[in-house]
Amino acid sequence: MRTVVSGAAGFIGSHLCDRLLAERHTVVGLDNFITGNPLNIAHLKGHPRFEFLQQDITGPLAISGAVDFVLNLASLASPRDYLEHPIETLDVGSSGTRRMLDLALSKGARFLLTSTSECYGDPLVHPQVETYWGNVNPVGLRSCYDESKRFAEALTMAYHRTHGLRTNIARIFNTYGPRMKLDDGRVVPAFLDQALRGQPMTVFGDGSQTRSFCYVADMVEGLYRLMQSEERYPVNLGNPCEMTILEFARRIRQMTGSRSEIVFQPLPEDDPKQRRPDIAKAHAVLNWQPGVSLDEGLRATVEYFRGLHATVA
Numbered sequence: 140m141r142t143v144v145s146g147a148a149g150f151i152g153s154h155l156c157d158r159l160l161a162e163r164h165t166v167v168g169l170d171n172f173i174t175g176n177p178l179n180i181a182h183l184k185g186h187p188r189f190e191f192l193q194q195d196i197t198g199p200l201a202i203s204g205a206v207d208f209v210l211n212l213a214s215l216a217s218p219r220d221y222l223e224h225p226i227e228t229l230d231v232g233s234s235g236t237r238r239m240l241d242l243a244l245s246k247g248a249r250f251l252l253t254s255t256s257e258c259y260g261d262p263l264v265h266p267q268v269e270t271y272w273g274n275v276n277p278v279g280l281r282s283c284y285d286e287s288k289r290f291a292e293a294l295t296m297a298y299h300r301t302h303g304l305r306t307n308i309a310r311i312f313n314t315y316g317p318r319m320k321l322d323d324g325r326v327v328p329a330f331l332d333q334a335l336r337g338q339p340m341t342v343f344g345d346g347s348q349t350r351s352f353c354y355v356a357d358m359v360e361g362l363y364r365l366m367q368s369e370e371r372y373p374v375n376l377g378n379p380c381e382m383t384i385l386e387f388a389r390r391i392r393q394m395t396g397s398r399s400e401i402v403f404q405p406l407p408e409d410d411p412k413q414r415r416p417d418i419a420k421a422h423a424v425l426n427w428q429p430g431v432s433l434d435e436g437l438r439a440t441v442e443y444f445r446g447l448h449a450t451v452a
């Protein structure tokens with residue numbers, strides 16, 4: 140199998156490349172490094188079945204040879220990144236996704252889109268089930284991300300319906316683990332960074348908003364199963380174990396042995412109040428559910444972040 144992965148130097152993309160290589164795929168990784176890190180794929184340099192092309196997927200793609208799978212992970216993905224690059228975010232979700240769909244079509248390959256729980260916006264249905272259409276502010280600050288992913292989903296379905304392309308759509312919920320960027324503003328690296336430095340841990344609002352966190356190895360397993368399935372409609376992938384942000388901050392403080400105080404700041408615009416995936420469909424269709432406990436996942440992540448701190452110090 141020969142598989143093209145966009146966003147290969149990103150957090151999830153680099154772990155997915157590792158998994159595909161372990162499954163004997165030949166992998167062509169694409170990334171323009173707008174948020175990705177060359178170090179995430181440095182260990183793959185010289186691998187006989189890994190090729191990397193520094194490439195912006197919104198531009199023309201020149202991939203020669205046969206391709207069996209096209210996995211489209213490229214996107215600005217953290218609030219800090221997409222608020223800083225709103226136009227690039229809309230571009231990668233629209234023209235970037237179109238380029239990747241055209242690549243799959245021209246090669247007779249299968250296509251997978253990594254969409255997001257942000258498609259549900261600030262949800263009025265809880266937990267979020269795939270048939271819920273969402274509550275998204277189309278002109279709010281976060282709309283560049285939410286609407287780019289909603290458009291990407293619509294485009295993917297249009298290619299499937301018009302051209303019979305074999306497509307899959309994963310709606311990913313908060314995922315964490317090694318290789319996340321220290322400074323991308325997402326809650327796991329933000330709390331870990333602050334806790335490990337002994338700096339105040341910033342909780343937005345009163346911390347009663349909820350999130351659920353999926354360890355990256357579980358996410359990669361879900362994506363690997365989904366790319367082989369015949370399910371065309373979106374499938375939620377995430378961990379349904381829900382907790383408040385305040386509880387989560389306390390858990391991280393305890394795990395890192397930090398003495399950081401917890402401080403509160405105003406909630407950002409359109410911040411969802413609750414988030415938990417209903418994963419019944421993933422269980423039924425993919426026989427998938429997360430297996431890594433929060434403590435286990437956090438231990439591996441803390442170890443990684445401690446290593447980063449040691450390198451930076």
Ligand SMILES: NC(=O)c1ccc[n+]([C@@H]2O[C@H](COP(=O)([O-])OP(=O)(O)OC[C@H]3O[C@@H](n4cnc5c(N)ncnc54)[C@H](O)[C@@H]3O)[C@@H](O)[C@H]2O)c1
Nearest residue numbers: 146149150151171173174175195196213214216311313314
């Ligand atoms: N991590 C999560 O919790 C989460 C949640 C929901 C959805 N997702 C989705 O999963 C995918 C991977 O997310 P991640 O957490 O690994 O993010 P990430 O930022 O670590 O990785 C995304 C990668 O895409 C690359 N990229 C962006 N625009 C590009 C372009 N125009 N051309 C080529 N490369 C480009 C970036 O450089 C980066 O390496 C994204 O599509 C994201 O929207 C992630």
